Amino acid sequence: MTEPFPFARRTDWPATPNALTGALQKIRGENAAILDLTESNPTRCGFSYADDKSLMESLAVQENKAYRPEPHGHLKAREAISDDYKSKGIDVPPEKILLTASTSEAYSYLFRLLANPSDQILFPHPSYPLFSFLGDLNDCLMDTYPLRYDGSWRMDLKRIGDLMRDDTKAVVLVSPNNPTGSYVRAEELEELNFLCRQNNAALICDEVFADFTLEAKRYYPSLAGNKEVLTFVLGGISKTLGLPQMKLSWIVMNGPEELVRRANARLEIIADTYLSVNTPVQNALPGWLSRKKKIQAEILQRIRKNYDFLAQETGKTAGCELLLTEGGWYAVMKIPPQYSEEEWVLSFLEKDHVLVHPGYFFDFDTEAFIVISLLPEENIFRDGLARVFRRIAGGEL
Ligand SMILES: Cc1ncc(COP(=O)(O)O)c(C=O)c1O
Incomplete structure (x- = not known):
């Protein structure tokens, strides 16, 4: 049992990991490769400016x-x-x-x-x-x-x-x-x-x-x-x-x-x-x-290309809708509500080894949404999305 200690109440945050974090830890522990469509750390997205x-x-x-x-x-x-x-x-x-x-x-x-x-x-x-x-x-x-x-x-x-x-x-x-x-x-x-x-x-x-x-x-x-x-x-x-x-x-x-x-x-x-x-x-x-223009040109090219691909693929899958993104590094996609966000996202992770954020992480009013980073390298982005769309089209978790 942990000893009681009067830490400040402002730090009384829940200490237990959520289902998604738990599943991620397990898969990472098994050394399985994950296509991470939440990656928004630009130092991990293969940009050439980072090697300058x-x-x-x-x-x-x-x-x-x-x-x-x-x-x-x-x-x-x-x-x-x-x-x-x-x-x-x-x-x-x-x-x-x-x-x-x-x-x-x-x-x-x-x-x-x-x-x-x-x-x-x-x-x-x-x-x-x-x-x-x-x-x-x-x-x-x-x-x-x-x-x-x-x-x-x-x-x-x-x-x-x-x-x-x-x-x-x-x-x-x-x-x-x-x-x-x-x-x-x-x-x-x-x-x-x-x-x-x-x-x-x-x-x-x-x-x-x-x-x-x-x-x-x-x-x-x-x-x-x-x-x-x-x-x-x-x-x-x-x-x-x-x-x-x-x-x-x-x-x-x-x-x-x-x-x-x-x-x-x-x-x-x-x-x-x-x-x-x-x-x-x-x-x-x-x-x-x-050097801002040069760095931003490379990032802009990536996010615009990924967003265009996402728009094109979303249009082919019934029940999916890509919401309008005007700027930034993220896209929001509406997915069929027949399962909860958590069920969908856990299935993408455990069965397809693709990580996306569920909308509830960001406090959406309704379900079901997923949030995808536009920064990942194109091959990862496309491969990950193909798996997500395949599962959604199949309709089974
Ligand atoms: C909208 C927004 N503001 C600020 C930050 C944090 O930026 P910084 O790295 O400067 O603390 C983030 C991080 O993702 C963000 O999404």
């Missing part, structure tokens, strides 16, 4: 011998980020950029800045599961607002309005969202600005996937230019440059000037307390960002 030696050589410079702690992060790194926004037509001065080690850390800083214990933060569903942990760790009450699908995804703005109350401190937007791939629309932003102004709440917009539009030449506006209410936009190189191992993200602040000044001063103290961003990545960032 010069990316790593940027870390071996004399400058890295010196430690110059700066709470906002090195000016040169922030200037490079500012230039990147400028290239998209958005004016973000380096003073309004603050570096963090990850986007999750950026969320934590912002929740700490905005919310007292048990204050409310709104975030979308479906969305990725990290939010509930971030809420627990920062003592926030996380409530969800729905994204609804009718050929494209839209935020339920009425529901957001109904959920907002005196202690609502922020509305989190993910644009494009993981896993729905939907961007915030201009008309949605207008209403969100109205609601936040009325309720004294801030907007936090996670734009880590913003550059990865599925349709070439399609442009979606960034909230980095939003001056209407206190707005924080999150970005980072884990997605923008496909370099998650390098751990560098940022917060861009915008909104009414005086409010931004006060938020910035407080964020500076939070960042100064941790100083978590390491020196070598900050020194390397300007050079890395100059």
Whole structure:
């Protein structure tokens, strides 16, 4: 029996693995090859940019011998980020950029800045599961607002309005969202600005996937230019440059000037307390960002090709529907509801050795959906999907 010990309640998470994790452990234990269609770690997806030696050589410079702690992060790194926004037509001065080690850390800083214990933060569903942990760790009450699908995804703005109350401190937007791939629309932003102004709440917009539009030449506006209410936009190189191992993200602040000044001063103290961003990545960032187009071209080619293949194959299988993805690295597919998501996904894994995410991981309102990463190499992607479609067409688990 385990000894009782008064750990903090915020870490009282269930310790037992779910059925899918258990099955995966068993198959991996048997050394069976799995076609992993959930793989979203770009360092494991066979991209050639990852072999570019010069990316790593940027870390071996004399400058890295010196430690110059700066709470906002090195000016040169922030200037490079500012230039990147400028290239998209958005004016973000380096003073309004603050570096963090990850986007999750950026969320934590912002929740700490905005919310007292048990204050409310709104975030979308479906969305990725990290939010509930971030809420627990920062003592926030996380409530969800729905994204609804009718050929494209839209935020339920009425529901957001109904959920907002005196202690609502922020509305989190993910644009494009993981896993729905939907961007915030201009008309949605207008209403969100109205609601936040009325309720004294801030907007936090996670734009880590913003550059990865599925349709070439399609442009979606960034909230980095939003001056209407206190707005924080999150970005980072884990997605923008496909370099998650390098751990560098940022917060861009915008909104009414005086409010931004006060938020910035407080964020500076939070960042100064941790100083978590390491020196070598900050020194390397300007050079890395100059290679952004080339890196993104390779990732974009992969996700667009995989999505097109998925669309073509979904059309051939009765009972399946590919939902519209506007951007990001994921696709959502509706599958026949004759079995539960868990039954389908366990069968794909145990019988076909293909791993996909069930929709319930992302808190979909109804069943049955699966979520597929668009990053895997084409042969793995195609082989894995062929097995999934064969099982669905056969109709038997
Ligand atoms: C929408 C979104 N934001 C942020 C992150 C985490 O990014 P980081 O590696 O910078 O913490 C993820 C991870 O998949 C994500 O899907």
